[in-house]
Amino acid sequence: MKIFKGIPVSPGIVVHQVKTILSESFPFPDRFISDDKIDNEIERYQSACRQAKENLDKTKIRVSESIGQDFAEIFDSHKHILEDETIQKDTELRIRNNLFSAEYAVTTIFKKYKKMFQSMGKDSVLSQRVADIDDIERRLLKILMGVTGDISKFITKDAVYVARSLRPSQAVILNNKFVKGVATELGGATSHFSIMLRAVGLPGIVGVEGLTKELVDDQTIILDGHTGHVILDPDEVTLEKYEKLQIRFQAYEDAIIKERHLPAETIDGFRVSLFGNIEFPTEAKGIIQNGGEGIGLYRTEFLFVDTEQFPNEKQHYNAYEAAAKDLKGRPFVIRTMDLGADKFADVTGADQESNPFLGCRSIRFCYENPSILITQLKAILRASVLGNIKILFPMISSIEELKWALNQLDIAKHELTIAGVKYAEKIPVGIMVEVPSIAIIADDIAPLVDFFSIGTNDLIQYTLAVDRDNKSVSRLYSASHPAVLKLIKMTIDAANRYNIDVCLCGEMASNPAYIPILIGFGLTEFSISSHSIPFIKNLIRKMTYSKIQEITNDVMFKKTSKDIYNYLSSEVRDLMPDYYSESV
Structure with missing residues (x-):
């Protein structure tokens, strides 16, 4: 075994x-061509692009028919890659100037993009788009080489x-x-x-x-x-155990799906709100269908994925408009760009950074390039008349940074006012609490914003000085570390003292084991993945608030990550045994 x-x-x-x-796998042709083949080779490349787009349209239809239109629209981003003028120009230049074959030019250009995205770390949204780039590359190569199947x-x-x-x-x-x-x-x-x-x-x-x-x-x-x-x-023992678990889980899942639209409320009447995390506007419907009450975190990075150029105001607005219409007035939190200078080195001329996660990223990058942030803020403000939209600034680490970001929002509002464009003047504004410095001074920050959103993925990493992509230290990455829990509680306490909303949107919120202690800390809003919503809601409906308080009090006497997590897991396992598999 x-x-x-x-x-x-x-x-x-x-x-x-x-x-x-x-x-x-297919045999790679000659890498180079002669001068007299340049125009023909460029036409081969252009023809392959046209055929690839036709194939994508057919794929989109199949996906729409078998899975749904929302997911079919994922392939629009693939078409954007094919139609990207920078990629097309670079590919044709390599054919013309370097005498590369069309196949070799495609391979070298796409290798450049994949390497750039992979350099952002496994947890980066962009790094996980490498498969999309690979998909387009293989489509083009198969067409150019006449490979079928x-x-x-x-x-x-x-x-x-x-x-x-x-x-x-x-x-x-x-x-x-x-x-x-x-x-x-x-x-x-x-x-x-x-x-x-x-x-x-x-x-x-x-x-x-x-x-x-x-x-x-x-x-x-x-x-x-x-x-x-x-x-x-x-x-045999493991096999028998999992065969029984398989049957049990299927019955459990069928039962909770039927209850997904019931309120997330404890047995003794304590109400919690469950929102969803999305990366694409088409995912908004799925959140509502799974029982979510709105969008607690819209990661807008996908708008920057398909091109080295910055999205314009219209591109931003179209994405926000689409999701807002599907949400029909439900809460919709839009996070501003959370990327680093390394993604845009070719555009801005910035140097590559040795450690992008501690460098010029998110609000820091926007500080160096304010027009990018103002463009996005203007689009969000324009969309704000369509629903209950809120603005979320990431990676804030000081009051000075927050005040700068708020000033950029004022500039965006002023520009729209001058242009006669309507927007929600009192649009709620919040910050991601993902840097320990902000959790520590949360009482000073709370009066300046309308809500906090706790981003535990980065908060854990920065608090414990652990790169979870590094195998030699990833074992130290733990949401149950007492220091992490204290920072989370400090943030929630500050929000409650100043009567502002606070939501937790990291992976921690999708883990049932942490739900009792987070509620016990005073948290009433969670933003989680769509498929997690029915399971977390089912757990909440099985608990009492008095039991939650008891669990929270017990945790405060435990001193190690392992002891805390084992205790929380055992308590939750008793409430939802059909969800958990026994450790192997």
Whole structure:
């Protein structure tokens, strides 16, 4: 029996035989051409782009019919990549100036973009778009080389399908009666492939390093889409346990889905609000369908993904308008750009940074490039007349930074006023509490804003000085560390003292184990992934506020991360045993 650990991206438990999806490979042609072939080679490239766009339109139709229009629109971003003038110009210049073949020019250009995105760290939203870039590259290469066929040739029987990496366009092929679950060695929780995997309802785990090297087809495999465990050749005891868990979880999931629109309220009447995190405007409907009360965090980074140029006001507005209309007046929190200077080095001329996460990113980058922030703020303000929209500034670390950001908002308002454009003058403004310095001075910050949003992913990383992508220290990354919990409580206490809203929107909020202590700290708003909403709501409806207070008081006497997490897990496991798998 061999046990692997990955990132769970779609819940469920599967026990089945395994089958490998082999990586596509095709012979690479000549890398260089002669002078007299330049124009013909450029035409080959342009023709491949046209055909790739036609193929994407067909893929979009298939996805719309099998999964839904919302998810089909993910492929609009692929078309944007194909239509990007910078990419097209660079590719054609490499053909003309370097005498590259069309295939080699495409490969070198897309390699540049993939390397740039990968440099942003595994947790970066942009780094998880590498699969999208790879998808477009392979489409073009297959057309240029005349290669036909897709992964459907591997999907021939009931099995859990495993691959080194899979692309978003392949997710629709996996929506197949033979596919019982999916695991990949590469990928992240917010990649387009993971989003679509959740959409088709397949249990899935990504980031399972070394898996394909260890398996052979027809081995028995277990996927635990809750813990991220993948088990090859389980022993009889483990196999029997998971077969029972599989049946039990399916019945549990069916039951809670029916109750997803009930209020998130404890047995003794304590009410909590559950919102959703999104990255694309098309995801807003899914939050509401799963029982969410609105959007607690809209990550706008996708607007900056498909081009090295900055999005204009219209592009921003169109995205916000689409989501606002779907939300129909429900709360809609839009976070301003949370990217670093490294993403835009070619545009701004900025030097590459050795440690982007401690450098010129988010509000710091906007300080150096204020027009980018003002453009985004003007679009948000314009959209504010369409619904209950709020502005969220990320990466604030001092009062000075906050006051600067608020001044930029005033400038944006003034420009719209001069232009005669309507907007909500009293639009609520908040900040992400993700830097320890802000949690420590939360009492000084609270009077200046309308709400706090606690971003635990970065708060944990900065508090504990741990890069969770670094295997040698990732074990130290823990939301249950007493210092992290104290900073969270300090923030909630300050918000409550000044009567402003406070929401927690990191991965911590999607982990049922932390729900009791967070509510016990005084938190009443959570923003979580869409698929987590029914499960967290079910837990809250099984608790009493008096029990929550008891759990919180007990935790305060524990001194280590391990003791705290084990205690919280045991308490929650008793309330939702069908959700949890026993550790392996």
